[in-house]
Amino acid sequence: MGLTSETTVYVMAAVAAVCVALLVWLWPRLARHGLWQVLGRLAAVGVTQVTIVAAFACWLNSSYQFFGSWSELFGNVDTAPVGVSQADAREGTGTVTGVSVKGALIQPAGDEQLRRVSGLPTGPAAVNGRVESVKVVGRRTGVVDPAFVYLPPQYFQKAYHRQRFPVIVALSGYPGSIFNLAQYLRVSQTAGELQKSGQMQPTIMVMIRPTIAPPRDTECVDVPGGPQTETFLAKDLPEALKSAYRVGHDASAWGVMGYSSGGSCALQLTMRNPHVYTTAGALSPDYEVKDDPTTGNLFGSGLDRVNRRNGHDLMWRLKHLPAPQVSVLVADSKHGERGYPQTLAFIKAVKAPMRVASILPDHGSHNFPTWVREMPATLKWMNQQLTFPQDVVPRHHKKPAHATVRASGPEPTETAATHR
Template identity: 30%
Template sequence: MSLTGTPFFLLTVAFLIAATVALLLLWNRVPGPGALRWGGRTGLALLSQFAAVVMVLVYVNNSMGPFYESWADLFGDSGQAQLSDPTGGKPQPGSADQTAVHHGTLRFRPFHGGAVQAEAVGPASQVRGSLYVWLPPQYQDPAYANTDFPVVELLSGFPGSPQTWFGSMAVGKEMTALMAQGKVQPMILVAPTLNVLGNTVDAGCADIPGVARTATWLARDVPALVAANFRTQRGARHWGVMGYSAGAYCAVNLAVHYPGVFHAAVSLSGYNAPSAGLVTRNPALARANNPYLVLRSARKQPDVVLLMAGSLQDGDTVAAAKALLGVLRHPGASRLLTVAQGGHLVSVWHNWLPVALPWLSAQVR
């Protein structure tokens, strides 16, 4: 049963109702001496409270995230990584993985939302993570057999999961509709693991000495792995990055620090300063990973364009967006996107896709 599916949420509601009914019916019917009766009543009360907490957590996860897309994501089971395919990319007789799609050095398995998924180890960062790749229909069209495609890297929040882009965010469905309307060009979308330390410790989208090289994984390894396995256009002018929440901060931070990799970045409800304790405890590292400070103090700013989106009901996301755009000396196609209503929600970020994807498409041609 899916962690984020309606059946599981309804099961938690039924569990709460059953626990509450049991509390009311059995309160005065617990047998035994006084201590045992009060122990039983306490257990019934705790059970009902536990049921209520579980239901609320599932509701929050489904409506505001999902922060955890699957049971494996919740319990930290990310699987094992594999960089090379010793079979030469051919399924072996008797293999359990007969549905794998082979591209270059990685083995991709079908995922929902039209995406495929593979595990990888970053050669530069040594980070173990997943890649979820969505290919436009044109990729398999013989008429496009010699065509290379631009790429957009998609980043989730913290806690969060790259699967969300093809689940609740439904980015593949949105891309298909926008291509049919002629509003976007065919692009490859790739959502890599952002939370390389799991969903309990924020790695902060930074290279942290002795801990993890998240920035290297996202800005060097992921582009290299995607380019090695798919027909991608080369050069930063054909690559963009987009994220929501912590991933939005990360998208801008990567574009600012790796303008030779990403030319365009989209921030959906992002912020400008690092918030991860592993980063903020080191003042120099925190300053180096503050895109606002980096841009403001740069003698020559990187050649990047930014789409900054925020909601007036979502803290200071609009103020942060305005501040960041305000320090750009040559804003070019950079834009501010705001809405009056909506909090820090997947529904808000999804509603921005019809604007964000065409903007990205125009920047990475």
């Protein structure tokens, strides 16, 4: 039984129920006076509590994917091979599932989580597209991270067999999981519907978690002497995807989005690495990275600590550093979310050549129903910033420095605002 499987959850729940029943049945016998009876009561209560907590923990882990396997739970994490896989002449075929190549940077993974996701494409891939379950191997960082990759129908069609596709990387919040992205945020399902209706150009969606050293929250930071999350997402991940799939080779074809801390990470990656990602979509993000009990010390010590912290403070960057030539979208609710004032301050601080758009609904919460509502407008806006086909259609048009995407209803619309 896998750690995240429903069978494990049901078995642990059954064990907990049996322990409760035994406790009730044995309690009259254990109620007598004497040392052994006292020890028996303590043992019975202790075992019952442990099984209840274990059952709850299994359910919580199955839902949020703190740990993906038993070996990961006990600290046995995969290490990356040192070999580098090169793309063949076709620049990736999309046939990752069922193929295991030693040293490859994208490797097939089990589909246990994928089978639990509803609404995924079925039937011929050239008609409905396909979602693959893979492992991304970080050549520089040694990280092995699970991912889901949605490939649009055009990827498998003969008319597009020489085309490279734009990519949007979707990041979960903390602790988060790729299952949350697929099942609750419905990344691939929403993208597929928008592409099928012609509201979005064919785009590859990559769902991945930024929590590369669970249970620690690294906030997409290269921790001195610790996990190198930024390097993994800004260097290892694009390199791995380019080695296995027909994805754009220029930054103009790459975007990154996320919710909560994943949205913060999307902004960080784009503003700090504009040569890798030129477009970001951030749903309910923060704009500054701080140490807390889940992160530990992210910035080390010594003279460089302040510089490292400032480098991940987006408001500080906008004030003291040249604005990067990127486009970002930020979403926050006026009522129901705490970050609305900070989002307004961020929008106001953005200056050319950087561009910003926003989704600012009147009401919402820091939860999936709000983010699902914001997803279609976010994906459509991001997709408009990305080039496809990359090698055929360059981008020469200019966009206004500030735009607002209003999300007052199920189908938000985008309107242009005047320059500051």
